[in-house]
Amino acid sequence: MLKNTKFLYTAFAIAFIVMIASAYWLIRGVVDESGKVETFTRDTVIGVSAQTSQELYSMLDTLYRIQNNDESATIDELNKRFDILWSRIETNSSGQVGDVINRIPSANEGMQKFKAVLTRTENTVVNLNPSDREAIDQLLAEYRGLLPVLNIMRQTMIYESSRASVSFFNRVQQIGIWAKILLPSMLLSGFIVAIIFYRDRKSLNDLTNSLELRVEERTGELKQSNEALLDEIRERKSIEEKLVQAQKMEVVGQLTGGIAHDFNNLLAIIQGNAELLEAKLPEDSQKFLKPVLRAADRGSELTQRLLAFSRQQPLTPASIDLLALSNDMTILLQRALGAETEISIVVEDGLWLAHADPGQVENALLNLAINADHAMPRGGRLKIELRNTQLTPKDVEDNPEASPGDYVQLSIQDTGVGMNEDTLRHVFEPFFTTKEVGKGSGLGLSMVYGFVRQSGGHIDIESTVGVGTNVKIFLPRATGARQPNDRAKLNLEVLRGDQELVLLIEDDMDLLTFATDALLSLNYRVQQAKTHDEARKFLSDADRVDVILSDVIMTDGMIGPEFFAEFPDITGQAAIIYMSGLSIGSSKRTRHLANHPFILNKPFKRREMALMLHRALDQKSLSAEINP
């Protein structure tokens, strides 16, 4: 198309140039012809020849009159006539007129004869004697001879002039014809060029427009498919990551479980032999043994947690009402989290029962709440949400840990600092912690994870830095009939304290915190003591203590009973509960404690503690009644 246009343009350009050249040529021709015509007109060439003849006649007339002795004729007049004729020699051979005469052979020839006669007769005329008849006759003969010559010259001039006129008019006529052809052609070609330009511009515009449209469409399509592809890549990557994560957790779990088991066996050997040794060592060497026993104690605590993570802790699942459980926990959590944090529970109507170990659910809730608390150092909102969830195979497509089915979803949402992607990826791994060294074990979430997985559910965590974290626990729906689960709730209600003062002696900070929270939530007053010194200080001033909840062996090496003996007045009326990480009675020093009625084996649950406190207080009031 473009090639054709170029060809057309070239053709029209050539045509236009040809037409302009033709027009110029025609007009130029006419101008030339008109010049010729003017040169030939009567008063120039024709006039010149006619006038020459006229002047010749005058000359002849003068000669005749001299011949006839006419007095009016003089030699002066003859000379004047001769001079006038003579002037013709120059006039008829100079300028444009001369050019024309020279160009026409017959005229030129005539002028030559004319000049020859004048030259020949000059002397005779100038020196003429009027009485010299012979000379006059000769002159007459010479000048009469010029008459036909000038006549022919005049005829020729008239003929040439006519021919020039005819040629001019022919040319004008030609111009007329050509003008008739050229003008419409020029107009037509101009019109066609204009049309070509217009169409060309239009089609170019159309092409540009449609091209732009197509580019836009294609760009849109590409963008769409690109986005789809990116989505797919993202999804695939996320599933892969999750799969890797799940596999990693699986492997770490197995590894941890194996180690925990073997470690437990080792601990048992160390602990057993240490206790045997304790009995045999002299008194002053026994202090070296205490740290060993304590370490073994802590070791077994650790293994318990590791077993929980590796889904190998003994569980006693039951059908539980998570709402009731959460309600119970809220009081405890509120104390633990402080007044700056607002706790709310959102629940779906007709919430299903979940199938899980209620004690572990409480633990999980507590752990998550503590994490949330740490994430909100200046307080915030903690939302516990409960809802029924049905997972279809499609829902669990991208979560390799989840399987389809009915679940009760327990989500704990905070408005804390949140976590970044990198932290989220490792959050369930054992010993992974973002807290300062010594502040967290790094096992809290791992335990929750292990417990949920062991219970046949799964756990999901979402977090945005600066916005908050949402941990969703999916526990399987209980399939059997509703069991009389109210017992725990009922017990807890019944087992609540009545603002009794509890002296809590514990050197393990975590346990101290937990026990304090638990006691407060059970409506007890708490006095904490991290060391025997602190306890001693308190007991010296105190009037009365209802319950003493104490570690068996403190870091200073002193065991409980020995210490309490220092304050017989107070300790005598108080109910004493020992918290022990060891099996009581396995060592010589603690053997006499084996008969102690209130011993809480670490780790213990809140319910166990509540029950123990209740029993101890009951016992005390009973003995008080017997021995007032």
Added chain:
Amino acid sequence: MGQVVKLAGVIFTLFLATTVSHAMDKPTGDVILSVSGNIELSNGNDGQAQFDSNMLDAFPAHTINTTTPWTDGEVTFEGPLLRDIMKSIGATGKTLKAIAHNDYSVNIPVEDYLRYDVIIATKRDSKEMTLRTKGPLWIIYPWDSHEELKTELYHSRSIWQLKALEIQ
């Protein structure tokens, strides 16, 4: 002898010019131009104004360089302005009939010499003209400086071998 007569004529002419301002001189040499018709001043028979060569030379000379259809190349013509001559004799009218020695005659509209500097040339290329060289007088239009004059009409008015003028 002729010289003495000529000199006397000149003296007489000067005398007339100084004493009678509106009177016209008598030609002392050969009359080369006779003007007749509607004129106020005259010096000849039948109320003609006659000029000899000296009288014409007394007018301010005007020069025209031009080409003509009857000459080769550019030619310098020199002579008094037709306008000046006609004014000097108080000529009034619309048309000037010009007559030549060769009996050619043509009508020149007065308008021509009022609008254009038309001269009665007495010299061609600084030479006085004779009958043989289309003299003694030749009416010349300034063709080369006025293209519109280059037509047959004005060419026909350029009369040579001029001898008489008649204003009507």
